[in-house]
Amino acid sequence: MMRGMGNMNNMMKQMKKMEKQLAEEQKVMEAKDFTGVSPDEMVKVTFAGKRVMTDMTIDPKAIDPDDPDMLSDLVLAAVNDALGQIDVEGKQTLDKYSNGLPK
Template identity: 60%
Template sequence: MMRGMGNMQNMMKQMKKMQAQMTAEQAALNETTFTGTAPDDMVKVTVSGEKKVQDITINPAAVDPDDVDMLQDLVLAAVNDALAQVDAKTQSTMGKYTKGLQ
C-alpha cells in the first residue's frame, strides 16, 4: 500500500462523519419553530426552520377596517422577524460547516 492511502481513508471517514452531523443538525433545525412578532405583539407568526409559515395570530385590536395598511405592515413585520430568526439560527448552527468555503 502506498504511503498516504491511510491518510486519505482517514480524511474520507472524517468527511462522512461531518456530513452525517450536518444532516442531523439540518433536520433538527427544520423541526424547530420560530415565532416572530410585530410591535406590541399585535401579530405573531410561527414558521418552521424550513421557512414554512405554520400559524398566524392576529390580535383583534389590530383589525381596523379603516386602516388595513397598518394590519398588513404588522403581518409583514412579524413574518420578517420570524424569518430573520430562522436565518440567524441557521447561520449559527450550520455556519461552522461552511467557514472558509467560498
C-alpha cells in the same frame, strides 16, 4: 499503498461523519418552531424550521378597516422576524461545520 492515502481515507471518513451530523442537526432545526412578532406584539406568526408558516395570531386591535396597510405592515414585520431567526440559526449550524474550511 501510496504514502498519503491513509490520510486521505481518514479525511474522507471525517467528512462523511460531519455530513451525517449536519444532516441530523438540520432535521432537528426543521422540527423546531420559530415565532416572529410585530412591534407591540399585535401579530404573531409561527414557522416550522422548513420555512412553512404554521400559525398566525392577530390582535383585534390591529384590524382597522380604515388602515389595512397597518395590518399588512404588522404581518410583514412578524413574518420577517421569524424568517430572520431561521436564517440566523441555520447559519450558526453551518458555521460549526465550515469553520476552518477554505472559503
